[in-house]
Amino acid sequence: MKYRREQDAMGMVEVPMDAYYGASTQRAVDNFKVSGMVFQPVFIRMLALVKKHGARVNVRLGLLDETLSTAIVSACQEVIDGKFADQFVVDVFQTGSGTSTNMNMNEVIATRANEILTGEKQGKKPVHPNDHVNLGQSSNDVIPTMIHMAALVEINTALIPALELLLKVLSEKSSAFSAVKKIGRTHLQDAVPMTLGQAFSGYAKQVELGIARIRTAGKNLCALALGGTAVGTGVNTHERFAREVIQAISHETGFTFHEAENHFEAQGAQDAALEVSGTLKTIAVGLLKIANDIRWLGSGPRAGLGEITLPALQPGSSIMPGKVNPVIPEAVIQVAAQVVGNDTTITIGAQTAHLELNTMLPVIGYNLLQSIGLLSSAAAVFAEKCIQGILPNLETCRANIEKSLAMATYLVPHVGYDRASAIAKKAHETGQTVREILVQENLPESFLP
Secondary structure (H helix, E strand, O other): OOEEEEEEOOEEEEEEOOOOOOHHHHHHHHHOOOOOOOOOHHHHHHHHHHHHHHHHHHHHOOOOOHHHHHHHHHHHHHHHOOOOHHHOOOOOOOOOOOHHHHHHHHHHHHHHHHHHHHOOOOOOOOOOHHHHHOOOOOHHHHHHHHHHHHHHHHHHHHHHHHHHHHHHHHHHHHHHOOOOEEEEEEOOEEEEEEEHHHHHHHHHHHHHHHHHHHHHHHHHHHEEOOOOOOOOOOOOOOOOHHHHHHHHHHHHHOOOOEEOOOHHHHHHOOHHHHHHHHHHHHHHHHHHHHHHHHHHHOOOOOOOOOOEEOOOOOEOOOOOOOOEOOHHHHHHHHHHHHHHHHHHHHHHHHHOEEOOEEOOHHHHHHHHHHHHHHHHHHHHHHHHHOHHHOEEOHHHHHHHHHHOHHHHHHHHHHHOHHHHHHHHHHHHHHOOOHHHHHHHOOOOHHHOO
16 A cells, blocks of 8 residues: 655644545554444535535635635535545544544644646645634534434434334334224233234334433434534634524524534533433333234244234244244344443543533434434334234134233122133133133123123
8 A cells, every 4th residue: 555644733644645535644544443333424425515515605704715615515525425434534432532533623624625736636725624624613613513413313314214104104004903803911911902903003102102212312412513513612713603604504404403502511411412312212212112022922823812913024043943023123123232232431431421421422422323323223123124024813812812811800890700710710721711611600691792
């Protein structure tokens, strides 16, 4: 590999000749060889979007030459379009402010802008990554802004549509199964009858409430830290910069972002991200409950509950021929576990907010976006490859109701609790049904449903 030499405040650094990033990014690559995990594409797109509108606003404010701004805007748009995706190479586990990722973006944009202007891939002339691309900004306000922007975009464009699809499919099944009677279960023991449609209505309502919760929590992501710069005072930025950039971003994205009312809160804490993560955890646990119920109801096919049949998607065993497993619910359960774990990480991250800056911003942002992405994919797959293809096993459902000792519950209004208990006990001891004991004792079968 060929290298070029670039200089920063600490000295000379060798950077790959083909790289658009510069010395600051290369130092981060060398220092943070931790996980190989880098920020999600939406984070990179939103970061380039801020740089793009920052350059335009700085021209209007008389702070940036229009020729330089035009080149910066062009470079930013290329990044937004995904052209330089392989140039964002800094590990998520880096400096807690995310400065290395911010500089990675500044350097890529500056180098590409200079290439547009001069035909040569050079990092600092005439466009400088700090003086021009980062003008009016600090990593300390930009990275918290990115967490909010990227999360809100993904919640609205990916997660909510996926949950709405799942809600639709569950609601359809609830209607389709409305006449299918099955035995209810509490404490994993037989309870009174219900319908399969009622069970699915409960699952649908969980998803519906999850959508409402994430819409509510997501509203707080509209407040952006941009404009606070280093510690929240707005040093070295024009008083109109953040407001005008945010207006432009809102217009382009269609989301109503606004400048945070208090920049010290916006940079010193990550409460909004924590609230969203907690809501994502709630949704994840809801999906876990639904997926586990589906597994139980479909267990068997001959030695389980077997009240529903799940779509057969793939062989389930490398040793047992003919075995088919509930693979989609199992994938959903694993996603839920990951989201719960991410929430724990984000909780610890939100606690690491000392004085004027949270110093776990990269891992908060990465985990939040991962949770949103995982839940989006899992909800869609669950709907399309599992729930949609579920069929009821009518005969099994009917037989389970008839065999249940909980049928004695219907006798209580007619014969009292004690005699109903005695009938249930006799049925259990003799292996007969409650209905059969009822006939033996000359009681009306009409007592039972």
